[in-house]
Each structure stands twice: as structure tokens, then as C-alpha cells.
Amino acid sequence: MSAPLFRVSPFVTGLRCLLCGTSYGYDSLFTCPRCGDQGILDVRYDYAAARGPLLENLHERPYDLWRYRELLPVSPDHHLPHLQIGWTPVYDVHRLAHAFGLRKVYLKDDGRNPTNSFKDRASAIGVLKALEYGFDAIACASTGNAASSLAGLSAAVGLKSFIFVPERAPQPKITQLLIFGATVLKIRGTYEQAFDLCKEACDAFGWYNRNSGTNPFLVEGKKTAGLEIAEQCRAHIPDWVAVSVGDGCTIGGIGKGLQEMKELGLIDRIPRLLGVQAEGAKPILTSFLTGNDLVPTPTDTIADSIAVGTPRNWRRAIAQVKASHGQMTAVSDGEILEAMRVTARLGGVFGEPAGVAAVAGVHKAVNENIIKSNESVLVVVTGNGLKDIQSARQAAGTEHVIEPNIEALAVVLAHAEKKRSAAP
Numbered sequence: 001m002s003a004p005l006f007r008v009s010p011f012v013t014g015l016r017c018l019l020c021g022t023s024y025g026y027d028s029l030f031t032c033p034r035c036g037d038q039g040i041l042d043v044r045y046d047y048a049a050a051r052g053p054l055l056e057n058l059h060e061r062p063y064d065l066w067r068y069r070e071l072l073p074v075s076p077d078h079h080l081p082h083l084q085i086g087w088t089p090v091y092d093v094h095r096l097a098h099a100f101g102l103r104k105v106y107l108k109d110d111g112r113n114p115t116n117s118f119k120d121r122a123s124a125i126g127v128l129k130a131l132e133y134g135f136d137a138i139a140c141a142s143t144g145n146a147a148s149s150l151a152g153l154s155a156a157v158g159l160k161s162f163i164f165v166p167e168r169a170p171q172p173k174i175t176q177l178l179i180f181g182a183t184v185l186k187i188r189g190t191y192e193q194a195f196d197l198c199k200e201a202c203d204a205f206g207w208y209n210r211n212s213g214t215n216p217f218l219v220e221g222k223k224t225a226g227l228e229i230a231e232q233c234r235a236h237i238p239d240w241v242a243v244s245v246g247d248g249c250t251i252g253g254i255g256k257g258l259q260e261m262k263e264l265g266l267i268d269r270i271p272r273l274l275g276v277q278a279e280g281a282k283p284i285l286t287s288f289l290t291g292n293d294l295v296p297t298p299t300d301t302i303a304d305s306i307a308v309g310t311p312r313n314w315r316r317a318i319a320q321v322k323a324s325h326g327q328m329t330a331v332s333d334g335e336i337l338e339a340m341r342v343t344a345r346l347g348g349v350f351g352e353p354a355g356v357a358a359v360a361g362v363h364k365a366v367n368e369n370i371i372k373s374n375e376s377v378l379v380v381v382t383g384n385g386l387k388d389i390q391s392a393r394q395a396a397g398t399e400h401v402i403e404p405n406i407e408a409l410a411v412v413l414a415h416a417e418k419k420r421s422a423a424p
Contacts, residue, residue, distance in 0.1 A: 006075035006132045011050040015041040015216055018315055026073075030214045040313055041216040042256075043073050047263050055264065058231075063087040065121055065224040071260055072224075073217050078128050081156045083114040085124050086224050090232050090378065095346040096359075100366050104376035106238060107359075108229065109349050111384030114156075115176060117305075117355075118225065118250060118382035119149035123210065125221035127153045130208035136160060140210035141198035143191050143246075143304045144173035145354075145383050150210050151180035162207060164194040170304060170388045192296070192310045213312030219253045225380060226257020230267045237267055239375040242274040242365075244357040244382055245284055245328070246306030248317030251275050254380065255320025271378070273326035274371070275317060276361030278303045278354075282330040284314045288321065289328075302333045302391050305354035305383060327370050331360040339363070340385065340395040350385035350392075358382075 008026050015024045017032035017039045024032075024041070032039025050070040061067040065086030069076070090108045097105040113120040123146070130138045139162040140150050147163040154161035161182040165174065166189060177184045187194040195211060202209040209215060229241060241258070243251040251273060258270045277285045280301035287294040296310040311317070321328055331339075336353045339360035344350050351359070358379045365371040385392045400416075402408040 005134050006077040009073050009075060011045050011070050012073050013044045013046050016044050018042055018319070030209065030216065037214065037312070040214065040316060042316070043216055043220050045071060045260075047260070051264050055266070065124065065221065065228075068224055068227050071220075071227065072125065073220050074125065074128050075132055078132070081124055081127065081153060083120075083153070083156050085113055085120050087228055088112045090229070091347065091349070093347040096342065099342060099346055100363055101373050102366060102371065102377060103374050104236075104238070105362070106233070106376070106378040107343070107347050107349050108225070108378060108380045110225065110380060110382050111349070111351060111355060113149075115145075115149045115152040116384035116387060117145040117149055118222070118380065119145040120153065121224050122146065122218040122221040122249070123149040123153040125217050126150065126208070126210040126215065127157045127159055129215075129217050130159055130210075131157065133208065135206070135208040137162065137206070138208040138210050139164070139198055139202050141165070141191065141194040142169075143307055144169050144387065145305050146210070147182070148173050148176035148180070151177045151182035154182070155180045162201065164198040164201075166191045166194050168304060170390065172389055173387055190299070191308060195310075213247045213249060219249050219256070219313070219316070222250050222253030223257035223260070226254040226259075227261055228257075229254070229378060230258055230261035233378065234267060236376070237269060238271050238378040240274050240326070240362075240371055240377040241271045242276060242358040242362050242377055242379045244303070244306050244354050244361075244380075245275040245277050245317055246281070246308040246354065247311045248284055248313035248315075250380075250382065252313055252316035252320050255324060259323070270324050273321045273324040274358070274361055274365055274377075275321050275326065275328040276358045277328070277330045278306055278336065278357060279330045279332045281307045281309060283309060284311055284317055285328045285330050287314060288318050301336075301353075302388075302394075303336055303353035303357050304388065305352065306357060327365065329361050329364055329368075329370070331357055331364055335360040335364065337391070337395040340392065343381065344385070349381055351381040352383040352385050352387040353391050355381045355383035355385070355387075
């Protein structure tokens with residue numbers, strides 16, 4: 001690997017292992033040399049030095065994730081991608097709050113990012129790090145969203161992208177990859193097997209590895225959602241922030257972003273984190289509840305984006321949930337499908353299964369008295385429902401096919417009204 005082609009971010013002080021605590025200089029390390037693959041690294045900053053430059057002119061900056069440059073491991077020399085990433089809207093959804101029996105429910109719709117998912121935040125950092133270290137190609141393994149975001153961001157900056165996906169990845173996500181010009185490699189196996197092959201290929205062919213489970217820089221892009229939540233909700237910080245959990249990077253990043261905004265004095269308290277896994281893929285929840293090290297498990301859920309049986313960043317996820325005095329839970333596929341319906345019909349936001357798993361988790365947490373009726377919750381909807389049309393069709397129901405006359409229409413309307421009246 002060649003030396004970095006750009007200057008180092010002036011506020012990054014180095015990397016620290018989340019397992020053993022060993023500190024390292026700013027480098028291209030992915031995991032701790034002492035701890036191996038278990039030693040996930042965390043990027044550290046000089047917050048005292050960053051505070052002044054960041055806050056003194058924050059109100060004048062563009063509303064995207066790059067407004068937080070001082071808290072990102074990105075060189076000041078970089079020409080940034082032209083795509084609008086981040087600063088996704090936060091909606092105050094009264095009808096959903098009423099249905100759940102809560103004081104307030106907010107939805108942060110990250111399906112509004114360029115490739116319609118939260119993962120664009122991480123890929124934006126990933127492609128810049130690849131350029132910084134002199135790579136012309138980048139790769140990742142993904143169940144779908146990380147892949148499509150990498151393909152789109154690679155196209156924006158002129159990198160070749162190689163994407164490893166498990167065979168079960170939804171076709172709309174595969175189509176996104178292909179339209180962006182990525183080389184798509186569908187693996188006859190699991191996400192974990194795709195992940196391992198991707199790492200081997202990066203070593204063999206000299207590609208930059210974007211996998212956020214082990215690449216410490218990618219989590220820094222994900223934390224921008226936490227930075228945004230703090231700024232967007234500064235006047236009404238929610239009691240809870242609910243996030244779907246697969247590899248652990250997303251909730252870990254959001255928690256770090258919220259902590260950093262408190263460190264900088266922009267907010268005076270940190271919301272409690274609610275981590276939500278699918279019942280068919282919940283190894284992090286099991287570890288959280290038992291206090292034991294994570295045990296890999298098979299996965300079986302429609303929420304493909306969080307169907308991770310061997311999550312690499314589980315320690316970061318659990319540490320952030322515990323630091324916020326939060327909780328974790330798991331929801332069934334049936335609860336996820338119901339969340340797709342209520343999020344769309346009561347909130348006007350169309351989320352994919354993994355994107356609304358956290359909505360289902362909030363409903364369950366309310367029923368279990370984890371979240372109290374006088375509390376407020378912000379849910380991060382991590383992906384757009386068009387990512388998985390098959391699940392959306394399953395959640396939505398079927399259309400009415402009628403003859404082109406008013407009598408046929410009247411019969412259908414009467415039947416629909418009778419059905420609505422009978423609903424609980």
C-alpha cells in the first residue's frame with residue numbers, strides 16, 4: 001500500500017482498541033494487532049481542539065454530513081462527493097404516537113439518502129478513505145444496503161466497486177448495484193461467507209475493504225446520524241432513540257455521535273438507546289441479556305439488512321446501549337410487517353423490513369413497560385421500502401380488480417367499509 005495521498009485530519013488523535021484499550025497512531029489498521037479480528041478499533045479525536053472550529057460557524061454550513069468535518073476522519077484536501085448525504089428529515093408523527101400510547105414519536109427518514117439507505121453515510125467515508133490511501137477499487141460484503149450505497153458512492157467519485165452478496169439478497173437491491181456499474185458477486189451461501197470471501201479478495205487483489213464491521217472509519221460516517229439528531233432535536237431531546245441492529249455498527253455509531261455532541265456541549269443529556277434485532281437474527285441481544293461473549297447463530301428473517309449471525313461490532317453496540325442506560329429487544333417477522341403498515345399509514349414513511357424493525361421494537365417496548373407513556377421516542381428508519389418490494393407486498397395486502405362501472409365500484413367500497421368497521 002502506498003503512503004496516504006492527502007493530509008491527515010487535524011483533529012484525529014489516533015485509534016483505540018475497544019477490547020484491550022491499546023492506542024495506535026492514525027493509520028490504515030482495521031483491527032487491533034494484539035487482539036486480531038476481535039479487536040475492533042475506534043477513531044479518537046481532540047474534542048477540545050475541534051469544538052471551536054466546529055461550533056463557531058456551524059449555522060453557516062451546508063446541511064449534510066460534511067458539516068461535521070472536524071469530527072470525521074477525512075482529510076481537508078478531499079474533494080467531497082457531489083451527492084446530498086445526511087441531514088435527513090425528522091418528522092413529529094402524532095398519529096403514530098397516539099396509536100402507541102406515547103407522548104411523542106419522531107421518525108428520522110434515512111431512506112431519503114442518495115441510494116435510499118442509512119448506509120450512504122458510511123460509504124461516503126469509505127470511498128474517501130480508499131482515495132486517500134491510493135486505491136482505485138473498493139469492495140464490501142452486504143445483505144443489500146451497504147452494497148448499493150457503496151456502488152452509488154463509488155460511481156460518484158470514480159472508483160471501481162466489487163460487491164459480494166448472499167444469494168438471498170432482494171432483487172431490487174441487486175438491480176441498484178448493477179445500474180451503478182458495480183461488479184456483483186452473488187455467493188451461494190450466507191452473509192458471513194460473503195464477508196469472509198470479500199476480505200480474502202481484498203487481500204488477494206489489492207482492493208480497499210469497506211466492510212464497516214471491521215473498518216474503523218466507516219462507523220464515523222454512521223455516527224453522523226447521532227450528530228444530526230442532537231442538532232435537529234436540540235430543543236426537545238427525545239427520551240429514547242430506537243435503532244435496528246444487525247452488525248452493531250449503526251447503533252454503535254449513533255450512540256457515539258450523541259456522546260460527542262454532549263462532550264461538545266451542544267446537548268446536556270444523551271437519550272437512552274433501544275436496540276432492536278429480529279427474532280430470527282438476535283445474537284447481540286442474547287449476549288446483552290446473558291453478559292456472555294457473542295455466539296454466532298443461523299439467521300432466518302425477512303429483514304435481510306439486519307440478518308447477521310456473526311456480527312463483528314457487537315461489543316460496540318452493547319457498550320453504547322449500556323452507556324446510555326438503554327435496552328434491547330427482538331421482534332418477529334409478523335411484527336415487522338405490521339410496523340411496515342403502521343409506519344406508512346400513520347406516519348407517511350415507507351420503510352423496508354430492517355428499516356422499520358425499530359418501530360416494531362418501540363411498540364413492543366411500550367407493551368412491556370420499558371418505554372413509558374409519558375416519554376418521547378425518535379426512531380431511525382434506515383431504509384426505503386422500495387428496497388424490498390416482496391416484503392412490502394406481503395405487508396400491504398392486495399388491490400381490487402373491478403369492472404369499469406359504478407356498480408362494481410360500489411360493491412368493493414361497501415366491502416372495504418365493512419372490513420374497516422370490523423377491525424379492532
